[in-house]
Amino acid sequence: xxxxxxxxxxxxxxxxxxxxxxxxxxxxxxxxxxxxxxxxxxxxxxxxxxxxxxxxxxxxxxxxxxxxxxxxxxxxxxxxxxxxxxxxxxxxxxxxxxxxxxxxxxxxxxxxxxxxxxxxxxxxxxxxxxxxxxxxxxxxxxxxxxxxxxxxxxxxxxxxxxxxxxxxxxxxxxxxxxxxxxxxxxxxxxxxxxxxxxxxxxxxxxxxxxxxxxxxxxxxxxxxxxxxxxxxxxxxxxxxxxxxxxxxxxxxxxxxxxxxxxxxxxxxxxxxxxxxxxxxxxxxxxxxxxxxxxxxxxxxxxxxxxxxxxxxxxxxxxxxxxxxxxxxxxxxxxxxxxxxxxxxxxxxxxxxxxxxxxxxxxxxxxxxxxxxxxxxxxxxxxxxxxxxxxxxxxxxxxxxxxxxxxxxxxxxxxxxxxxxxxxxxxxxxxxxxxxxxxxxxxxxxxxxxxxxxxxxxxxxxxxxxxxxxxxxxxxxxxxxxxxxxxxxxxxxxxxxxxxxxxxxxxxxxxxxxxxxxxxxxxxxxxxxxxxxxxxxxxxxxxxxxxxxxxxxxxxxxxxxxxxxxxxxxxxxxxxxxxxxxxxxxxxxxxxxxxxxxxxxxxxxxxxxxxxxxxxxxxxxxxxxxxxxxxxxxxxxxxxxxxxxxxxxxxxxxxxxxxxxxxxxxxxxxxxxxxxxxxxxxxxxxxxxxxxxxxxxxxx
Amino acid sequence: xxxxxxxxxxxxxxxxxxxxxxxxxxxxxxxxxxxxxxxxxxxxxxxxxxxxxxxxxxxxxxxxxxxxxxxxxxxxxxxxxxxxxxxxxxxxxxxxxxxxxxxxxxxxxxxxxxxxxxxxxxxxxxxxxxxxxxxxxxxxxxxxxxxxxxxxxxxxxxxxxxxxxxxxxxxxxxxxxxxxxxxxxxxxxxxxxxxxxxxxxxxxxxxxxxxxxxxxxxxxxxxxxxxxxxxxxxxxxxxxxxxxxxxxxxxxxxxxxxxxxxxxxxxxxxxxxxxxxxxxxxxxxxxxxx
Numbered sequence: 001x002x003x004x005x006x007x008x009x010x011x012x013x014x015x016x017x018x019x020x021x022x023x024x025x026x027x028x029x030x031x032x033x034x035x036x037x038x039x040x041x042x043x044x045x046x047x048x049x050x051x052x053x054x055x056x057x058x059x060x061x062x063x064x065x066x067x068x069x070x071x072x073x074x075x076x077x078x079x080x081x082x083x084x085x086x087x088x089x090x091x092x093x094x095x096x097x098x099x100x101x102x103x104x105x106x107x108x109x110x111x112x113x114x115x116x117x118x119x120x121x122x123x124x125x126x127x128x129x130x131x132x133x134x135x136x137x138x139x140x141x142x143x144x145x146x147x148x149x150x151x152x153x154x155x156x157x158x159x160x161x162x163x164x165x166x167x168x169x170x171x172x173x174x175x176x177x178x179x180x181x182x183x184x185x186x187x188x189x190x191x192x193x194x195x196x197x198x199x200x201x202x203x204x205x206x207x208x209x210x211x212x213x214x215x216x217x218x219x220x221x222x223x224x225x226x227x228x229x230x231x232x233x234x235x236x237x238x239x240x241x242x243x244x245x246x247x248x249x250x251x252x253x254x255x256x257x258x259x260x261x262x263x264x265x266x267x268x269x270x271x272x273x274x275x276x277x278x279x280x281x282x283x284x285x286x287x288x289x290x291x292x293x294x295x296x297x298x299x300x301x302x303x304x305x306x307x308x309x310x311x312x313x314x315x316x317x318x319x320x321x322x323x324x325x326x327x328x329x330x331x332x333x334x335x336x337x338x339x340x341x342x343x344x345x346x347x348x349x350x351x352x353x354x355x356x357x358x359x360x361x362x363x364x365x366x367x368x369x370x371x372x373x374x375x376x377x378x379x380x381x382x383x384x385x386x387x388x389x390x391x392x393x394x395x396x397x398x399x400x401x402x403x404x405x406x407x408x409x410x411x412x413x414x415x416x417x418x419x420x421x422x423x424x425x426x427x428x429x430x431x432x433x434x435x436x437x438x439x440x441x442x443x444x445x446x447x448x449x450x451x452x453x454x455x456x457x458x459x460x461x462x463x464x465x466x467x468x469x470x471x472x473x474x475x476x477x478x479x480x481x482x483x484x485x486x487x488x489x490x491x492x493x494x495x496x497x498x499x500x501x502x503x504x505x506x507x508x509x510x511x512x513x514x515x516x517x518x519x520x521x522x523x524x525x526x527x528x529x530x531x532x533x534x535x536x537x538x539x540x541x542x543x544x545x546x547x548x549x550x551x552x553x554x555x556x557x558x559x560x561x562x563x564x565x566x567x568x569x570x571x572x573x574x575x576x577x578x579x580x581x582x583x584x585x586x587x588x589x590x591x592x593x594x595x596x597x598x599x600x601x602x603x604x605x606x607x608x609x610x611x612x613x614x615x616x617x618x619x620x621x622x623x624x625x626x627x628x629x630x631x632x633x634x635x636x637x638x639x640x641x642x643x644x645x646x647x648x649x650x651x652x653x654x655x656x657x658x659x660x661x662x663x664x665x666x667x668x669x670x671x672x673x674x675x676x677x678x679x680x681x682x683x684x685x686x687x688x689x690x691x692x693x694x695x696x697x698x699x
Numbered sequence: 700x701x702x703x704x705x706x707x708x709x710x711x712x713x714x715x716x717x718x719x720x721x722x723x724x725x726x727x728x729x730x731x732x733x734x735x736x737x738x739x740x741x742x743x744x745x746x747x748x749x750x751x752x753x754x755x756x757x758x759x760x761x762x763x764x765x766x767x768x769x770x771x772x773x774x775x776x777x778x779x780x781x782x783x784x785x786x787x788x789x790x791x792x793x794x795x796x797x798x799x800x801x802x803x804x805x806x807x808x809x810x811x812x813x814x815x816x817x818x819x820x821x822x823x824x825x826x827x828x829x830x831x832x833x834x835x836x837x838x839x840x841x842x843x844x845x846x847x848x849x850x851x852x853x854x855x856x857x858x859x860x861x862x863x864x865x866x867x868x869x870x871x872x873x874x875x876x877x878x879x880x881x882x883x884x885x886x887x888x889x890x891x892x893x894x895x896x897x898x899x900x901x902x903x904x905x906x907x908x909x910x911x912x913x914x915x916x917x918x919x920x921x922x923x924x925x926x927x928x929x930x931x932x933x934x935x936x937x938x939x940x941x942x943x944x945x946x947x948x949x950x951x952x953x954x955x956x957x958x959x960x961x962x963x964x965x966x967x968x969x970x971x972x973x974x975x976x977x978x979x980x981x982x983x984x985x986x987x988x989x
Contacts, residue, residue, distance in 0.1 A: 455870075455908040458918075506918065511871065511908060512832065515915040566888060568935030572961050575953040576976065577890050577934045626962070628922050628931030637962045638927075676927055678964045 054396030081547025101527030102154025118291030143412025153412030197234035822857035867904025880943020928965030
């Protein structure tokens with residue numbers, strides 16, 4: 001289907017819907033307007049008080065972001081309990097977020113409730129997201145596919161932007177300068193006048209980048225600059241009809257002359273809130289997003305293009321949601337939508353298109369005074385893979401004012417991505433192996449057979465092209481929440497069972513000795529552990545918090561193979577084969593058994609100043625298998641020792657309008673050793689200490 | 700009284716006869732029925748079964764193929780001994796008090812299994828990276844225990860990541876050696892020492908388009924990790940070969956890099972250098988690999 005036509009159609013239907021909505025004129029909305037302090041919308045897609053939810057949720061407030069002086073999403077996430085930013089930068093690709101031990105491919109990132117796209121290799125680069133104009137960041141841990149569909153297995157990160165409140169033009173202008181010539185300027189403006197409101201945000205970041213591998217020609221992070229533009233309009237036609245429109249544009253360019261590396265990310269979001277009665281709320285949402293990259297590697301001598309990797313992904317999604325409150329704590333949510341997705345990529349034979357439709361329902365109620373139950377499910381029908389039903393059940397029981405128990409079980413899934421379905425790639429430079437996506441593998445093999453390039457078939461031709469299943473998980477969370485006086489604590493036990501993870505299989509071997517690879521549902525892994533959070537409001541101006549996560553993450557098939565005695569390693573001295581046992585298995589790559597964070601925030605009112613110290617520790621983790629047995633064991637020489645990052649920020653206000661901030665990230669100048677570094681070469685894990693200073697003018 | 704005396708004398712005679720039979724050596728009556736195993740290497744324990752062996756080992760002289768064997772243990776029906784140094788194939792003789800008896804079957808003294816390590820066999824290739832792979836294979840003979848130039852007496856041959864056997868046909872790549880032997884290969888999962896025999900093994904041979912040891916990452920003896928640019932011999936993959944002349948050997952490849960570093964560097968260490976342990980059984984028709 002032509003995307004332009006879809007968009008036109010969709011906009012016609014928007015206005016149709018608005019017109020229709022206006023006919024239903026009834027009274028006030030009670031669902032959206034609540035002025036409780038800490039409320040979040042990601043857990044239920046309705047406004048809910050944070051402290052009453054039956055799910056493990058992390059909220060990062062604007063205040064916390066400002067105090068720490070960080071400006072990008074990845075930096076602030078890394079300081080939260082159970083969230084790890086994995087340093088994939090050292091071995092290619094961007095940093096990835098890990099929640100409950102679940103990799104970034106399985107974490108959904110939203111801005112104001114709508115998903116961002118652009119995973120060229122699974123990871124979503126979170127440093128792309130400037131956090132200068134946001135109200136808060138909400139993180140719901142565990143699967144939430146019952147509400148959000150694909151990718152919401154490990155958790156959902158929702159960036160909530162700020163709504164203008166003041167009649168006057170307010171805004172802020174800020175500049176932050178840091179080590180590596182990291183310059184970040186931003187300006188935001190907003191105003192609200194009667195029914196209208198607007199808000200603009202512009203952010204520019206540039207840096208010289210840094211190098212972790214000293215001595216070679218290339219730099220680990222090349223110099224780049226990027227811009228973020230965000231404009232939002234609010235129109236409250238009446239108490240019953242509210243319209244929100246937002247446009248966001250992001251553009252980034254690396255200096256890699258004569259090569260090219262650019263990315264652009266744009267989205268348009270329109271939401272219409274219609275409340276025909278006090279208890280009924282309709283939301284019509286239209287969302288369009290695109291993610292485009294342009295990468296070219298040129299031959300240094302004759303400027304021929306050696307490799308071009310262009311990526312152009314577009315998503316259009318109309319969605320309708322309906323909320324009805326039967327009574328105060330008794331809300332039914334229904335929703336449905338349609339995804340039109342296309343991807344044009346140099347490594348694909350042609351542009352590919354996905355269509356999917358979905359319906360979801362959720363009932364949030366209190367059968368007893370102290371018991372809250374949320375039950376929901378979503379059905380996703382997809383043009384290219386088997387359809388998916390994702391139920392979820394969660395409950396919270398408040399024993400008394402200060403003590404509650406929470407439990408939830410839910411399922412998550414991740415649709416096979418475009419690559420796994422449509423990749424048609426032969427790596428001529430890398431030895432001549434081929435990779436085919438599921439939808440093109442039968443034709444690809446046929447083509448190679450006709451060209452006499454197949455030595456022998458590993459998978460029978462009749463079995464090629466059978467549909468992939470979505471990767472799926474079931475997540476269990478069980479925890480206690482305790483809050484009394486100045487002390488609050490949360491403990492959460494989790495277990496996530498993953499099935500049908502898509503793995504690579506060999507389809508055939510080629511006459512040139514290389515393989516032809518395809519994709520198959522195969523692996524099953526699990527992650528389990530405990531998260532513990534403690535917050536202590538020591539006195540008026542001093543806040544202390546600590547977090548800990550214990551994590552076990554293993555591949556079940558590998559565990560079975562170890563039990564059966566069919567996994568081998570090598571004696572590091574003789575290099576002879578030895579049989580490995582279960583205790584030799586370290587677990588999945590890039591997972592630390594223990595992660596810890598400590599934070600102290602201190603305010604000094606007499607000076608109008610504040611200070612904070614944050615410590616993040618992660619224990620030893622391994623990067624990859626090195627001894628050829630396809631799992632990470634204690635004999636693999638690929639482990640990074642545990643390390644702590646200490647971050648410090650000091651801020652002072654002058655004349656109410658001016659804030660000056662000074663800070664140090666990685667105060668202890670941790671650099672680490674990358675075990676995959678070549679002999680006699682040094683590759684660091686972290687670029688070391690980074691200073692920053694920031695000036696903020698509020699008006 | 701006379702009768703009593705006669706009786707006494709008779710008893711005495713009887714007694715004398717009985718006691719005499721106790722002293723008498725029954726060795727002339729011993730028999731040798733079998734030897735097990737019927738073939739073994741020097742130093743291996745063998746068991747000779749029979750009847751009426753003296754239980755005193757010092758009274759027995761055991762010769763295996765002409766060489767005197769040391770007896771470890773003896774009972775009236777079994778002699779356990781080791782195959783002596785210098786033994787040659789032939790009959791086994793058991794002598795007691797000068798009476799020698801031979802086993803009816805010949806005993807074969809086997810050659811020792813060769814248990815060795817070969818280092819840095821260089822196996823260069825031309826082409827690759829999308830170009831046709833070529834260049835001569837580096838041929839190896841288990842009998843010689845080293846690289847060979849012979850066009851007929853080679854058993855296995857290396858070129859880059861590819862291993863050819865001297866059996867079957869040319870697979871079709873350029874510069875392949877002619878297959879003129881009856882070699883074969885197979886891959887067994889396990890620890891080197893646990894692969895004790897080739898008895899239940901079916902060997903594959905090189906054929907049009909296919910090597911007996913499959914090529915490609917994870918298919919055969921190695922895998923390739925693109926993150927580290929490393930070729931790693933998959934631990935637990937033991938290659939069992941039939942040589943060009945029908946003998947058997949097992950091979951464990953230890954490294955693909957020069958001087959077999961414990962932690963090779965995929966971009967710095969020179970590759971295509973094979974280091975492997977092998978056990979070769981030089982005895983025709985024998986399947987033992989330990």
